[in-house]
Structures are given as C-alpha cells and as structure tokens.
Amino acid sequence: xxxxxxxxxxxxxxxxxxxxxxxxxxxxxxxxxxxxxxxxxxxxxxxxxxxxxxxxxxxxxxxxxxxxxxxxxxxxxxxxxxxxxxxxxxxxxxxxxxxxxxxxxxxxxxxxxxxxxxxxxxxxxxxxxxxxxxxxxxxxxxxxxxxxxxxxxxxxxxxxxxxxxxxxxxxxxxxxxxxxxxxxxxxxxxxxxxxxxxxxxxxxxxxxxxxxxxxxxxxxxxxxxxxxxxxxxxxxxxxxxxxxxxxxxxxxxxxxxxxxxxxxxxxxxxxxxxxxxxxxxxxxxxxxxxxxxxxxxxxxxxxxxxxxxxxxxxxxxxxxxxxxxxxxxxxxxxxxxxxxxxxxxxxxxxxxxxxxxxxxxxxxxxxxxxxxxxxxxxxxxxxxxxxxxxxxxxxxxxxxxxxxxxxxxxxxxxxxxxxxxxxxxxxxxxxxxxxxxxxxxxxxxxxxxxxxxxxxxxxxxxxxxxxxxxxxxxxx
Numbered sequence: 001x002x003x004x005x006x007x008x009x010x011x012x013x014x015x016x017x018x019x020x021x022x023x024x025x026x027x028x029x030x031x032x033x034x035x036x037x038x039x040x041x042x043x044x045x046x047x048x049x050x051x052x053x054x055x056x057x058x059x060x061x062x063x064x065x066x067x068x069x070x071x072x073x074x075x076x077x078x079x080x081x082x083x084x085x086x087x088x089x090x091x092x093x094x095x096x097x098x099x100x101x102x103x104x105x106x107x108x109x110x111x112x113x114x115x116x117x118x119x120x121x122x123x124x125x126x127x128x129x130x131x132x133x134x135x136x137x138x139x140x141x142x143x144x145x146x147x148x149x150x151x152x153x154x155x156x157x158x159x160x161x162x163x164x165x166x167x168x169x170x171x172x173x174x175x176x177x178x179x180x181x182x183x184x185x186x187x188x189x190x191x192x193x194x195x196x197x198x199x200x201x202x203x204x205x206x207x208x209x210x211x212x213x214x215x216x217x218x219x220x221x222x223x224x225x226x227x228x229x230x231x232x233x234x235x236x237x238x239x240x241x242x243x244x245x246x247x248x249x250x251x252x253x254x255x256x257x258x259x260x261x262x263x264x265x266x267x268x269x270x271x272x273x274x275x276x277x278x279x280x281x282x283x284x285x286x287x288x289x290x291x292x293x294x295x296x297x298x299x300x301x302x303x304x305x306x307x308x309x310x311x312x313x314x315x316x317x318x319x320x321x322x323x324x325x326x327x328x329x330x331x332x333x334x335x336x337x338x339x340x341x342x343x344x345x346x347x348x349x350x351x352x353x354x355x356x357x358x359x360x361x362x363x364x365x366x367x368x369x370x371x372x373x374x375x376x377x378x379x380x381x382x383x384x385x386x387x388x389x390x391x392x393x394x395x396x397x398x399x400x401x402x403x404x405x406x407x408x409x410x411x412x413x414x415x416x417x418x419x420x421x422x423x424x425x426x427x428x429x430x431x432x433x434x435x436x437x438x439x440x441x442x443x444x445x446x447x448x449x450x451x452x453x454x455x456x457x458x459x460x461x462x463x464x465x466x467x468x469x470x471x472x473x474x475x476x
Contacts, residue, residue: 011156016050051152067135077159085150096131104193158183176215209236216272284350295403297370300355309341315368338370338403381405
C-alpha cells in the first residue's frame with residue numbers, strides 16, 4: 001500500500017512545472033520530437049499543470065528515446081524514479097551515465113494510459129559516482145507506429161535512513177530503542193539490464209529487520225516517503241514492535257494519530273512503548289494452563305474481570321524476617337504495576353477492549369518488578385507452582401509480561417512463601433493479617449474446627465468472629 005507521501009519530490013532532476021510551455025524542457029534536440037505541454041490527465045498521482053510530451057517511431061536512440069544532462073549532488077540511494085503516461089503497457093528502460101560508464105535498469109509500466117510512477121534501482125549495477133545524463137526508452141517492445149509519451153517528475157529518491165544514517169551502512173543486529181526513520185522507503189522489483197536481464201527485488205523494510213537487535217524497540221516512520229510498506233517484514237521476528245506511522249496500514253501494532261486498531265502481544269518477544277496511545281483491541285498471547293497463581297505486568301490498566309481471574313493482588317511487603325511475601329487483593333491494577341492473578345481454571349488467551357497503553361520506560365515496580373523482556377532470570381525470585389518465590393539458578397529464564405522479586409545481595413533467603421491479605425477482611429486491633437496460601441484453617445471462638453481451604457478465596461463464611469490461622473478475625 002503506497003502512502004500519500006510517496007509522490008512527494010525529494011531530489012528533483014526534472015519537473016515540468018519549472019519549464020515554459022512549448023520549450024524542449026532542456027532535453028536533447030537530436031532525439032525524438034519533444035516539447036513541454038499541458039498535462040493531459042491532471043488527476044491521480046500527477047496533478048501537475050505541465051509535463052514533457054515526446055513521440056517515438058522506433059526503438060533506437062534517435063527514434064525511441066528522450067535524453068537530458070543531469071547535475072545530481074548525490075546518488076547514495078542508487079534509485080531514480082519518474083512519472084510516465086502512455087497508451088501501451090511494457091517495460092521502460094533508463095540508462096544513466098556515471099563516470100562515463102552507462103548503466104541500465106528496466107521497470108514495468110502497467111498504467112494503461114494513466115500516470116504511473118516507476119522506480120529504477122541501480123544497487124546491483126556497480127554504479128560509481130553520480131549520474132551526469134539520463135536516457136529514457138519508454139518501451140522495450142518493437143515500435144510499429146508512432147506513440148505519444150508523457151514524462152514528468154524525474155528524480156533521485158532519498159536513501160532510506162535510520163537516525164540520519166543510510167540504512168545500507170548500518171551493521172546487522174545493531175538497532176534498539178526508538179528507531180527513527182527518514183528518507184524514502186520502498187519495496188518493489190525491476191530488472192538489471194546491463195547485460196542479460198536479471199530481476200532485482202528491493203525491500204527496505206526487510207533490510208531494516210536485519211539491523212534490529214533482540215532488545216526492545218519501537219519504529220517511528222512518520223514523515224517518511226513510503227511505497228508498498230511491508231510492516232510485518234520490517235519487524236523481523238519480533239511482532240511485538242510498535243510502528244508509529246502516518247497510515248494505519250493493514251497490520252497489527254501500528255499506531256496512527258495516537259490510535260492502534262489491533263495490539264497483539266506475544267509473551268515470547270520483547271515489548272516497549274515510547275509514546276502513549278489508545279488501543280481499540282488488545283490480544284495477549286499467553287495461556288494459563290492450570291489453576292493457581294501467575295505473575296503479570298501489562299502496559300494498561302486492568303480489572304479482575306479483564307484478567308478472567310478469581311482474584312488479583314499487588315505487592316505489599318516482605319515479612320517474617322524475609323521469609324514471606326505479602327500481596328493485597330485489589331479489584332483493578334494500574335498500567336505497569338506488576339501483580340499476581342489467581343485462577344480456578346485454565347485460560348487460553350486474553351483479550352481486552354479500549355485500553356490506554358502507556359510509556360513503559362517509567363519504572364515497573366520494586367522489589368516486585370515487572371518485565372516486558374524475555375530472558376535470564378538468574379538471581380531473581382520467580383513464582384513457582386508451589387506458591388513460593390524461589391531464587392533463579394544459572395539456567396532460569398522468564399517470559400515477557402511477567403514479574404519477579406529482586407532482592408539485594410546477601411538477603412539470605414533462597415525461597416520465600418506467598419501470603420495474601422484480603423482487603424475486605426477487618427482485623428482486631430488494626431493488625432495486618434496474612435494468610436499463607438499453603439492452607440487456611442477456620443475455628444470458632446470455642447476452638448471447634450469449622451472449615452479448611454487452600455486459600456481465603458475458597459472460604460464462604462457468615463458474618464462473625466473466627467480464629468483463622470491462629471488470628472482472631474471479624475468477618476462483616
């Protein structure tokens with residue numbers, strides 16, 4: 001899909017608007033009959049008032065081409081484009097002279113009488129220096145009758161750049177963080193016609209993917225000239241990368257004017273947000289395989305209902321001489337705040353609607369720390385299926401959108417138990433009540449065992465006073 005900006009001029013070599021009607025426009029007189037005329041089709045991609053008209057009667061240089069001398073300051077991009085209008089579909093070949101060496105490239109015109117912009121990529125032609133002249137052969141087919149050709153907007157395209165550095169000069173696996181693009185970004189094909197024709201596929205978006213490291217990144221392509229944007233290719237193997245663009249395109253994770261139609265997050269890939277935006281639909285590709293507790297961290301606010309959870313809880317503190325971690329149950333959690341979600345059954349995927357996604361660079365909690373980057377968890381305390389936090393060994397890893405405990409060296413504990421406080425429970429004498437997830441026993445004031453459960457959330461007690469795990473509790 002081409003953007004509106006695709007047809008903005010970058011380094012113009014010839015523009016009909018700058019010429020006088022009836023003149024030859026600077027083209028060589030010994031070639032075909034040519035003159036600057038009123039644009040016969042001022043709509044679509046070319047609404048200019050004036051263009052060049054020339055007539056061909058054959059395929060030779062003097063009967064089937066137009067040529068002009070050039071004064072081009074730079075040819076870093078190795079690409080030339082032009083607009084052409086003609087009645088017959090065929091290949092168009094251009095020849096440029098650089099350091100007195102002729103180089104040839106052909107591209108297909110399929111406009112059937114309409115204006116079409118063609119791109120000629122010389123990256124495989126071993127071009128040295130800048131072009132000093134260009135010859136345009138509007139067809140490579142045999143010419144049996146006079147044909148009228150219209151040309152306009154011949155230009156050298158800007159090279160695709162990242163932070164003002166030409167893309168081709170950037171080492172592979174090097175880019176991370178906010179990746180700001182500029183210049184002209186293209187995808188297409190043409191033919192190297194120096195000898196036997198060879199197809200040339202060019203895709204700046206796929207080339208960019210080779211330059212990405214495996215660290216979190218956003219791509220900002222706003223303001224670029226773009227033709228046939230290949231959004232999925234430019235992200236390489238990290239589909240989580242956000243692309244900020246002037247068009248929404250038909251791709252996930254594209255932000256236009258502060259809005260993303262579909263945000264899809266994969267917990268096996270890194271993620272970051274540089275600018276806040278609103279996501280209409282969000283999918284988190286993460287599964288809960290069994291009932292139990294799971295750590296979560298998300299870049300948008302969620303509720304217990306959003307998470308399809310029995311309960312959610314945020315970090316409160318470490319108690320009992322660094323032997324237990326306490327979490328407080330809540331109804332909702334703000335963006336970038338890590339939490340624990342408890343499930344009674346499996347969940348295959350999570351979906352959300354209308355979420356405000358916020359910058360992820362402003363801290364993700366401490367000592368219970370969220371992470372959006374999969375990788376090593378050595379030395380970090382991860383939540384186990386035994387409801388304890390255990391220090392990660394040499395081979396310990398974590399996925400994205402998780403959380404872990406980060407304790408200072410020398411804290412001593414290798415394993416910490418997991419406790420919860422229930423925000424709806426009132427303790428006598430304002431004491432903080434922690435319930436160990438390994439089991440809950442409920443007694444009457446007379447010492448009779450009333451109920452047992454694996455967690456408080458499984459209990460359904462009437463209002464009254466109870467002894468729960470050796471603490472006197474009022475249930476209201």
